[in-house]
Amino acid sequence: xxxxxxxxxxxxxxxxxxxxxxxxxxxxxxxxxxxxxxxxxxxxxxxxxxxxxxxxxxxxxxxxxxxxxxxxxxxxxxxxxxxxxxxxxx
Numbered sequence: 071x072x073x074x075x076x077x078x079x080x081x082x083x084x085x086x087x088x089x090x091x092x093x094x095x096x097x098x099x100x101x102x103x104x105x106x107x108x109x110x111x112x113x114x115x116x117x118x119x120x121x122x123x124x125x126x127x128x129x130x131x132x133x134x135x136x137x138x139x140x141x142x143x144x145x146x147x148x149x150x151x152x153x154x155x156x157x158x159x160x
Contacts, residue, residue, distance in 0.1 A: 097132050
């Protein structure tokens, strides 16, 4: 339904489309976050945002997100999912 409404009234409502260049990497950890946690940090390569949360009584997940310029400055340009994979224990 949303798609049909957007197509029918997008111009009238001032719809714009922007392709973002944000980069992210998703991790798992045995560190247990205390609920949903947001951290924004200005480091030597730019601003990085982390959002983490528990997904069970034993593990959490967290996502590190940044803009493309900071991603490249940190040297993550050639990163692939396999280059950050750790041991699967659960």
